[in-house]
Amino acid sequence: MRNFIYSRRKLLLNLYSNNFSTSAIKTQNVQQATTGATKRICIVGAGPAGFYAAQYLLKQLSDCAVDIVEKLPVPFGLVRFGVAPDHPEVKNVINTFTKTAENPRLRFFGNVTLGTDVTLQELRDRYHAVLLTYGADQDRELQLANEEQPRIISARKFVAWYNGLPGAEQLQPDLSGRDVTVVGQGNVAVDVARMLLSPLDSLKLTDTTDYALEALASSKVERVHLVGRRGPLQAAFTIKELREMLKLPNVDTCWRPEDFTGIADQLDKLQRPRKRLTELMLKSLGEQSNRKGTPSIGKQFLPVFLRAPKAINQNEMEFAITELKNNAAVATEATERLPANLILRSIGYKSSCADAAINFDAQRGHVCNLQGRVLKDNSSKSVEPGLYVAGWLGTGPTGVILTTMNGAFAVAKTICDDIAAKSFDTDALKPGFEPANKSVVTWSGWNRIDQYERAVGKAKGKPREKIVTIQEMLRIAGV
Amino acid sequence: MLVINTIKNSARITLRNNWLRNSLANFNAAPTNFTRTFSLGLALRQQQPDLVSVIFVRANGERIKASGKVGDSLLDVVVNNNVDLDGFGACEGTLTCSTCHLIFKTADYERLPDKPGDEELDMLDLAYDLTDTSRLGCQITLSKDLDGLEVHVPASINDARAA
Numbered sequence: 001m002r003n004f005i006y007s008r009r010k011l012l013l014n015l016y017s018n019n020f021s022t023s024a025i026k027t028q029n030v031q032q033a034t035t036g037a038t039k040r041i042c043i044v045g046a047g048p049a050g051f052y053a054a055q056y057l058l059k060q061l062s063d064c065a066v067d068i069v070e071k072l073p074v075p076f077g078l079v080r081f082g083v084a085p086d087h088p089e090v091k092n093v094i095n096t097f098t099k100t101a102e103n104p105r106l107r108f109f110g111n112v113t114l115g116t117d118v119t120l121q122e123l124r125d126r127y128h129a130v131l132l133t134y135g136a137d138q139d140r141e142l143q144l145a146n147e148e149q150p151r152i153i154s155a156r157k158f159v160a161w162y163n164g165l166p167g168a169e170q171l172q173p174d175l176s177g178r179d180v181t182v183v184g185q186g187n188v189a190v191d192v193a194r195m196l197l198s199p200l201d202s203l204k205l206t207d208t209t210d211y212a213l214e215a216l217a218s219s220k221v222e223r224v225h226l227v228g229r230r231g232p233l234q235a236a237f238t239i240k241e242l243r244e245m246l247k248l249p250n251v252d253t254c255w256r257p258e259d260f261t262g263i264a265d266q267l268d269k270l271q272r273p274r275k276r277l278t279e280l281m282l283k284s285l286g287e288q289s290n291r292k293g294t295p296s297i298g299k300q301f302l303p304v305f306l307r308a309p310k311a312i313n314q315n316e317m318e319f320a321i322t323e324l325k326n327n328a329a330v331a332t333e334a335t336e337r338l339p340a341n342l343i344l345r346s347i348g349y350k351s352s353c354a355d356a357a358i359n360f361d362a363q364r365g366h367v368c369n370l371q372g373r374v375l376k377d378n379s380s381k382s383v384e385p386g387l388y389v390a391g392w393l394g395t396g397p398t399g400v401i402l403t404t405m406n407g408a409f410a411v412a413k414t415i416c417d418d419i420a421a422k423s424f425d426t427d428a429l430k431p432g433f434e435p436a437n438k439s440v441v442t443w444s445g446w447n448r449i450d451q452y453e454r455a456v457g458k459a460k461g462k463p464r465e466k467i468v469t470i471q472e473m474l475r476i477a478g479v
Numbered sequence: 480m481l482v483i484n485t486i487k488n489s490a491r492i493t494l495r496n497n498w499l500r501n502s503l504a505n506f507n508a509a510p511t512n513f514t515r516t517f518s519l520g521l522a523l524r525q526q527q528p529d530l531v532s533v534i535f536v537r538a539n540g541e542r543i544k545a546s547g548k549v550g551d552s553l554l555d556v557v558v559n560n561n562v563d564l565d566g567f568g569a570c571e572g573t574l575t576c577s578t579c580h581l582i583f584k585t586a587d588y589e590r591l592p593d594k595p596g597d598e599e600l601d602m603l604d605l606a607y608d609l610t611d612t613s614r615l616g617c618q619i620t621l622s623k624d625l626d627g628l629e630v631h632v633p634a635s636i637n638d639a640r641a642a
Contacts, residue, residue, distance in 0.1 A: 056565060059565075089570050089574075089575040090570060090575045092569070092571040092573060092575075093569050093570070095571065238601075238605060239601045240598070240601040243597065243598075243601060272604065272609065273604035276604060277604075401569065402576055402577055402605065405569065406566075409565055409566065
């Protein structure tokens with residue numbers, strides 16, 4: 001009994017000692033150990049896929065302990081670093097993720113990189129199952145000459161820049177020219193266009209990083225061209241994003257009437273979502289012709305269809321005019337040049353291979369898998385027992401959070417099914433991850449960062465001011 | 480309209496956040512029928528005449544009985560009754576996701592007082608299993624004459640796998 005009191009006191013003392021890190025890790029360990037959970041599952045990547053999978057596993061497997069390992073000191077992945085700052089409602093999912101993280105059977109290890117700090121083999125040795133959800137941190141390239149020039153940047157990097165991803169603060173996009181050409185027409189493309197065209201005053205109330213607000217304040221950008229290879233019926237943006245664009249104050253959306261030849265006749269054949277999106281484009285086009293003659297009120301958003309990137313020139317970009325054949329864009333001999341002081345490439349993300357032991361399809365940029373079960377090799381259909389993938393790392397970068405949520409639930413269900421079917425061993429004792437000689441941020445460390453960011457933001461009328469360097473994050477977390 | 484909706488929703492969210500916190504505290508515990516049965520308890524209903532009962536029918540046919548007050552949204556009902564629907568209401572009623580997608584019987588759909596606005600339809604367009612009588616639960620406000628309402632919950636997990 002005396003020993004027990006002593007150890008409790010020691011634990012409390014540890015909690016209040018300056019060494020937050022060690023004591024926080026111990027607290028996490030003690031918490032998890034007291035739950036008696038025996039099946040150990042490690043999730044690599046603390047984005048939406050990782051958290052939704054964790055939520056499902058903790059609920060369905062009452063005897064499982066889940067550890068989430070995250071490369072950055074902070075959680076939430078693209079919810080923090082991808083979702084546009086002027087879409088704070090989308091970030092409400094963080095409340096649910098936080099509840100999941102507060103489950104005593106979950107431990108969070110931030111600032112731990114797969115492939116550098118820990119290998120996949122080590123994780124597989126220390127856990128019954130490993131689920132990879134580290135997302136897509138690379139972008140597809142145009143494969144054109146001059147693509148490495150500083151005035152051609154990926155939309156992914158631009159998003160990371162205004163959202164404060166550590167390392168992105170050095171981007172310094174050149175916003176001194178009048179025209180920005182965005183190559184690609186997905187929702188990321190629309191997000192960056194909106195960030196460039198939105199009135200600064202409204203962005204000041206968001207968690208856009210201060211350095212990005214400063215750069216946007218002196219921006220000379222007036223026109224954003226949004227260029228796609230295919231036609232209006234294949235547009236990749238969704239209707240909510242377009243409607244938002246159309247409502248942006250002091251921004252005119254200018255369509256090219258010739259892009260819409262024959263489109264209205266096809267409305268009846270379309271499924272409801274595509275039909276409503278097309279109707280909205282046609283409605284906006286109609287309003288534009290009524291507007292003719294009145295001078296433009298300010299900035300311009302210029303969607304351009306049926307143009308495929310061909311060459312990057314000084315302050316302009318050359319596109320091949322395309323024709324649609326069986327829904328695919330086929331380049332013709334004809335070309336068109338669009339002004340482009342800055343080019344934002346937004347033609348998709350791809351994942352990177354974090355550890356050489358992962359069966360990775362470098363061509364397509366994702367982990368080879370069958371419904372979330374990682375394949376041993378591409379030719380056979382045999383799977384690595386106890387190794388799974390979910391989210392964009394497995395599916396490729398498509399869909400909204402709902403898509404990722406459903407996908408993550410489905411893979412988590414597969415894990416539960418495989419455990420029930422004894423597809424891999426869950427009886428042997430597994431030790432779980434033990435950080436050695438590494439500054440690890442636990443959930444309480446993240447809470448300190450979170451509180452700090454909110455407090456600094458509050459003083460400026462922003463929901464938070466993000467810390468943008470890893471060093472500073474670690475300092476605030478107390479590790 | 481959007482502004483009105485936004486204000487309406489913000490007010491709801493403030494209220495709901497508290498409920499969410501409470502209900503999510505039980506989220507990871509094994510689901511029990513206790514809460515549901517209790518909230519439907521006859522004695523309780525008699526004491527609170529404003530209570531409206533709702534039945535959620537899962538894709539597998541399972542019927543979940545719940546109830547809410549007049550003025551609650553169907554999302555509120557799910558949250559307050561701890562109805563066990565994974566991922567339901569991810570954006571907490573701010574019209575930025577479609578996770579509270581519900582399918583109504585045609586007659587019920589037609590007697591709903593408010594027709595879906597553009598913003599709701601925009602989000603429904605992203606939902607799996609979209610039907611002509613689909614609505615977002617966060618946009619449906621309970622009234623006394625909806626008592627006994629039966630709504631279907633689409634089976635999104637199966638769809639994601641098929642996709």
